[in-house]
Amino acid sequence: MADSITVRHRTMDEIMEGLHLVRRSPQGVGTLALAVRRPAVDAREVLSRAELDPDAGLIGDSWSQRPSSRTPDRSPHPDMQLNVINSRFVELIAGADRDAWALAGDQLYFDLDLSVDALPAGSRLAIGERAVIEVTAEPHNGCAKFAARFGRDAHKTVWSDEGQRLRLRGLNARVLVGGTIKAGDTVRQLPTDVGQA
Template identity: 30%
Template sequence: MDSPSGTIRALMLAQERGTPMKRVLEAEAVEGQGFTGDRHSKKKPHGKRQLLLLDEASLQTLRLTPGELKENVVIAGLPLDALPAGQRLALGEHVVVELTEPCVPCSKLERIRPGLLKESWGQRGQLAKVLQGGAVREGDGVRLLDVNPDAPRPIRPKLP
């Protein structure tokens, strides 16, 4: 049986703080850093927030467009929020990422729409680190790989 798979619907780069995300058709993932040209890749190399992956269904449920939640990769066809920390995914032909923890909504979401912090709880996507770099393109496939048994298991915070 094939492993569940999805499709990359959008690739986004965070630019300067407070500016909109920039949509790109192709991004270069760098091992231990994130996407080339994304401001988060410079902040904390080898940190747990190199990329933010978001389920397209969450965007639709929240009535948002790609980039509004500051995600780097929008994926259709995989229930990202249901996957465990340590889950590894292949993005396209070369890139491998490992989920580190769910992204906790913050008060900045209230600037997009009052009530969005509460609405987005449990649908904010997953933070990930890049294990293997390479080029990834909009439309590329996404496959579930193995789960790192040694990955820390984060405590899922409760809604404030």
């Protein structure tokens, strides 16, 4: 699916003009806009429902088979189970087509302030009725694929000082409490002493 979609690359002026919408993302309580499974490299499946698991991450996703350069034995990094991105930013650079959003390669798309100030490492988020994830300290950075899919100006934006502060490229997280989630579910920030598995 991913290779068959082409996104018109937004200019820096277009991105800057729309960035105020991202800055206004809700704090503390937001919405899961989209869940995506990556069954293989460059493959994407937009899901109506997804299952989160503390050991596997998002069930059916290829995280557990992806070697990591950040672990000594190149095993999948436990603090990079989930990639989370701001849905307003994705819509800004990819348009309204949610299949195009999936090109970003993230599993969870939140309408929520993901900035470093709003969600420092260790922050916990409840999704839907049961699932809880925790923001980790591992950085989530833009790569060559991101630049190729969304353009050099989008890539420059995520690497800017403001882009890093707002976490425009997103954040890494791990599953603390498993559960079924679906688009439209409420995402709530929890006190840091709640939601420990």
